[in-house]
Amino acid sequence: MIRLLVSVLVFVVNTIYRDRPYPRFYVLETVARVPYFSYLSVLHLYETLGFWRKADWLKVHFAESWNELHHLLIMESLGGAAFWGDRFLAKTTALVYYWIIVALYMISPRSAYHFMELVEEHAYSSYHKFLTDNETELKAQPAPEIAISYYRNGDLYLFDEFQTSHTPAERRPAIDNLYDVFVAIRDDEMEHVKTMVACQKSNAQLSFKSPHSLEAETVMLEKSAVGNSEVLSTQ
Numbered sequence: 001m002i003r004l005l006v007s008v009l010v011f012v013v014n015t016i017y018r019d020r021p022y023p024r025f026y027v028l029e030t031v032a033r034v035p036y037f038s039y040l041s042v043l044h045l046y047e048t049l050g051f052w053r054k055a056d057w058l059k060v061h062f063a064e065s066w067n068e069l070h071h072l073l074i075m076e077s078l079g080g081a082a083f084w085g086d087r088f089l090a091k092t093t094a095l096v097y098y099w100i101i102v103a104l105y106m107i108s109p110r111s112a113y114h115f116m117e118l119v120e121e122h123a124y125s126s127y128h129k130f131l132t133d134n135e136t137e138l139k140a141q142p143a144p145e146i147a148i149s150y151y152r153n154g155d156l157y158l159f160d161e162f163q164t165s166h167t168p169a170e171r172r173p174a175i176d177n178l179y180d181v182f183v184a185i186r187d188d189e190m191e192h193v194k195t196m197v198a199c200q201k202s203n204a205q206l207s208f209k210s211p212h213s214l215e216a217e218t219v220m221l222e223k224s225a226v227g228n229s230e231v232l233s234t235q
Contacts, residue, residue, distance in 0.1 A: 002111055005100065006118045012093070013126075021130055026072065026080030028123060030090035031097055033068035035116045036061045038101035056210045057199075063161035063210075064192060070150040071185050077144040110200045117196035120189045127186035131179065138179035147181040161210050165194045168211050 009031060017024030039061045047053045081087050105112040131138070150159070152175050160168040171191075173184035198208060209217070 002115045002118065005097075005115060006122065009093070009097075009119065010122055012089075016089075021134075022075055022078045022080035023083065023086045024080075025126075025130075026075040027086060027090040027093070028126065029068055029072040029075055031094050032119055032123060033065050033072065034094045034098045035101045035112065035119070036065035036068065038098055038105055039112070040065070041102060042105045052205075054205070054208075056208060056213050059210045059213075060162055060164065060195065060208075063158040064195065066158045067162055067188055067192075070146065071188070073146045073150075074144055074181060074185070077146050113196045113199040117193055117200070120192040120196060124186055124189040124193065127182055127189060131182050131186060135179060138182060139177050141178035143175050143177055143181050147184070148175055151175045151181075151184055157212070161212060162195060163191045164198050164208075164211060165191065166211065168215055 013024055013028055017027065040058060043054065043058055043061070075081070081090075101112055101115065104115065151173050156169070156172075160166070160171075163171060171187075173187065174180050175184065198204065201207070
């Protein structure tokens with residue numbers, strides 16, 4: 001079922017938008033952020049009912065949706081949403097997928113995360129091919145202001161928060177032209193893949209932490225180790 005859902009999405013994107021890259025990416029990004037909304041909705045429901053409270057999951061999934069939002073804003077700035085038919089198809093598909101993933105996440109969270117892993121892998125491959133085919137043209141175009149604001153000049157706390165394979169502030173993409181923007185988006189998609197894989201681990205409910213939470217724990221452990229060393233040295 002998971003592969004069928006992904007295959008339908010890939011078929012629509014690849015067939016209808018074969019020669020229209022920016023509308024294609026607009027549709028892809030509109031749909032790609034929806035599962036994170038689904039995860040957040042179910043997690044908030046569980047917390048409201050007192051089943052379990054996982055603040056780190058909420059933080060990471062919100063950061064992922066925030067990242068996908070800026071991918072979407074970049075595609076809109078490039079004209080990807082100019083045609084009403086593209087907007088209608090993207091939003092209709094997103095609405096359907098939202099409820100499907102809500103139901104799937106309640107039944108099998110691991111399957112819902114696997115769905116998103118496959119979607120993000122497809123997004124990574126799509127952007128990589130686009131970069132390979134259009135490198136010269138993209139390098140000659142300026143970076144959109146929204147991309148500069150998000151990747152370079154904005155508050156990067158949420159940018160760091162969804163990348164569970166990096167420590168905060170470790171990854172800072174260069175944004176000097178449109179090619180750099182698409183490299184950053186492509187690499188973001190792979191970071192989403194890694195985070196989705198981490199969410200599927202058998203011990204994830206106990207071990208999964210956001211990058212900033214892990215950083216804080218590391219600092220606390222280091223301070224504790226220093227304190228213990230000082231105590232031992234005085235004895």
